[in-house]
Amino acid sequence: MAEKTLYTALGHFRCRNDGGGRRYPVILMDHREFGMDPQEMTLWTALCWRLTDQQRAEDFYEQLSNGMELFPRRSFSDCLDRLVTRGLVAKGSGTTDFDALYDLLGELYVVPISSSFPLKVVTFLKLLCSGTAPGSASALFRRDRRTEPERHIMALSRCAPLSTAELIRCAERDISATVGSQQTLALLYGDQETTSDNIVSEMRTAAACQSVTAAVANLYLRKQVIFERACA
DSSP, X not given: OOOEEEEEEOSEEEEEEOSSSOEEEEEEETTEEEEOOXXXXXXXXXXXXXXXXXXXXXXXXXXXXXXXXXXXXXXXHHHHHHHHHHTSEEEEEESSHHHHHHHHHTTSEEEEOOOOHHHHHHHHHHHHHHTOOOSOTHHHHSOXXXXXXXXXXXXXXXXXXXXXXXXXXXXHTTOOGGGOHHHHHHHHTOSSSOOTXXXXXXXTTOTTHHHHHHHHHHHHHTTSEEEEOOOO
């Protein structure tokens, strides 16, 4: 059976000013800034809030880069490999779609993003100025409707930095966000077998693995969370 591979972008975008009136993009992750050239930024944007294979990623990239003069101009696969090596794009593989999805998300930290009304207004105005705003603002301002597992994931992720595998363990042990970050981590690793190095493999066969992984993926696709990875 052919192996399936999925990709997604990590971190979040910010625009910085060099002090001379010139603006440049960076990606923030684990309290660090990473610069990218225009081609890397275009590819990262194509993967942001998507969980996709290489062919579809290339299709999104070609749509974004159509008519753009990108330098340096590497091949798509070379640019993708470079972003994976730099840790700005995550890659997961498996024999089934779910295996690839869990391999992709298992070790990634789930970071809720702000859904405040002022932020949505600013976002809509930016889209309006760029000519990419939706015909109706209702989709942007509509309150996200979450399932109970999704609400639990958001509450836990606001309480402590947790990976998808750790969120699965929280579901398995019925850990609530009300216990606090220190106690959450103590409950997660309160035995002699589980460590931060093996929790991803341990949770692969957990009863809650599929439901929690799917909930995390759905929150990401609805732009409620981003993914990060601890930087070395």
